[in-house]
Amino acid sequence: MTQTAAIIGGGVIGGGWAARFLLNGWDVRVFDPDPEAARKIGDVLANARRSLPGLLDVALPPEGQLSFHDTIAEAVTGAIWIQESVPERLQIKHDSFAAIQRACDPRAVIGSSTSGFKPSQLQQNAQDRGQILVCHPFNPVYLLPLVEVVSTAQNPSELIETAKGILSRVGMHPLHLKKEIDAHVADRFLEAVWREALWLVKDGIATTEEIDDAIRYGFGIRWAQMGLFETYRVAGGEAGMKHFMAQFGPALQWPWTKLMDVPEFTEELVDLIAGQSDAQSGHHTIRELERIRDNNLVAMMRALKTQDWGAGALLGAQEKAIRQGSELGQTAGDIRDPAAPVLTVHRAVPLDWTDYNGHMNEAKYLQAFGDATDRFMELIGCDAAYIASGGSYFTAETHIRHIDEVNAGALIEIRTRVLGGGGKKMHLWHEMYEGARLLATGEHFLLHVSLETRRACDASPALDAALRRFADAQADLSPPDGAGRSIGAPR
Structure with a gap:
């Protein structure tokens, strides 16, 4: 029996969610007042169709049916998963949740793609607070498996387990954070790296391309398959993490970063960064960069699948489940x-x-x-x-x-x-x-x-x-x- 997901907000993230569900056999119902929503989601789907199926060595289920609707009430009809991906303004989100809960199945999971708001903020004034969770994905949603699931005491354990089960079945890794914090976990790391990068550009230490080279040719590859703590455990040699901490712990006292300070976003800094970025990547269109990104992600994740490691282990588990059925x-x-x-x-x-x-x-x-x-x-x-x-x-x-x-x-x-x-x-x-x-x-x-x-x-x-x-x-x-x-x- 085909299951139905509703996507409220069809931008880059909403479109990625639509592709993730649709290509895993779900029917998808979309609400977005943007008259260009169908075209924009069509562009995302075109990229997903050329890349996602090739991650697996078994065919995905037959693609579901995609439909667009004029109201939130129409879109959520029959949906057991509702993903909110509207702009990051709390009032807009509250208005969206109110419209969703007036019309949706009370047993449906309502996930929010918010990258910054805590679930307790999203649940304020809601008709049923326990129905709303943070389910924060990473772009491109149709390829990257991580989704941060953030709950509060208002969320019943049954709903949390239902959410995690659904996300796992469409090939994602639900990272359940049981204590809320602004920006969750992953974006806090990204924000720290982003702030340091802004200072390095502003102070003339490195260009945007040089900073990207430092990431993609160095620690970024290590992080892709082992993360942070396991990478540093290996760096500690045979003595492991304790030796690493003893050896490099004193560096925490040194003035290596400016993480608690942010450069002012002046027009000069914006122009400097935008100009360097244009010189670095301006010879490609955004669609070309998306396809290059997808090619690289598919190749890396398939390589990890042969080792049954990291994101590749998730793909192997998804393949096994598809084969068994x-x-x-x-x-x-x-x-x-x-x-x-x-x-x-x-x-x-x-x-x-x-x-x-x-x-x-x-x-x-x-x-x-x-x-x-x-x-x-x-x-x-x-x-x-x-x-x-x-x-x-x-x-x-x-x-x-x-x-x-x-x-x-x-x-x-x-x-x-x-x-x-x-x-x-x-x-x-x-x-x-x-x-x-x-x-x-x-x-x-x-x-x-x-x-x-x-x-x-x-x-x-x-x-x-x-x-x-x-x-x-x-x-x-x-x-x-x-x-x-x-x-x-x-x-």
Whole structure:
């Protein structure tokens, strides 16, 4: 059953929320009085559609329905999640909450994207204070997983757990702050760094580009995967955090920063910073910078996924949940018709799988078919536990035919047949499709191997029986076009 989210305020943050929910299969209802709201959210969605699906190695749920409404009351109808992203003026937020609560389901979660107001301030004069939480995201909302969930004693524990569960299911990390403070946690760090950067520019110590270089080539990369305290723990060497604190603690007494002092925002300072920023980045449009940012974030987060670390671990957990609820989560016993080709891959082609022509490159075809082989091996019982016991399949031969072009963002699926199998051998045939369009075929011949002797040997009786079930059921099917074909043979 499709769930519904309402977005009140469709700017950059509201549009990001809309994309996050929509691309995770939710229907999204938007209220924003700006006549350009549909176009602006459309721009955000275009970026999200090209980047978010490629974070995962499994397809996201089918996209929900997006609709725009003339009143808040219309927008919140049927919504179980309502995200307020109106301008950072307390009276506007209070007016918005009043309109929301006059019309919404009393069980719905109302989250505020506020970066500065405390939840107790938002809850003032509300019809139901306990329904309103701070749910502060980070831009781009459709890619970055952190959302600061800030509650008060007015919020029932059940509502807080509901909110955290919903956010987790759309791939976010709800960081629950149980004690409120102005600007929450993350923005307080950003504000401290921002104030210091302003002084460094004003005092002529560094330009905007030099400051950005210091972050992106140095501590920013470390922070992206370990954060602050874990990074400093490592910096303490074998003695850990205690040694780090003893070694660098005295520096806290030195006049290294001006965090309690802010330079005056004169026209001269604004012009200086704006001019340096134009020189640094003005050759790109904002849309180009957004796409560059998204490409980099996708590549970094996918790299972290291979290590099951940080933001990548969240992606892995989301993939697992999606697989378990789909055909890709089936066991061999769940498959009632072993004569039918088996779905082994269902995913979007990520941005980093394409070459200079904008097409999926040769290595990624092999990776996709390799993933299909791995999934089929897992299906018949050659899983991590079996491999740990000392047996596995090694690929002996592969032949790939490139039938049609594949571009980034294409939703592909691979279906797998067994052309032969039993004993030491497994002969697989993969077909890759985008919709009804055949993109490529992959033929793989594998041998079962003892990981102790590194020699071919018979599979276990259970594994052999599971493989023969598919091989025998598919033995009478017509041979697939291209099977056994060598390079250069007639098509």
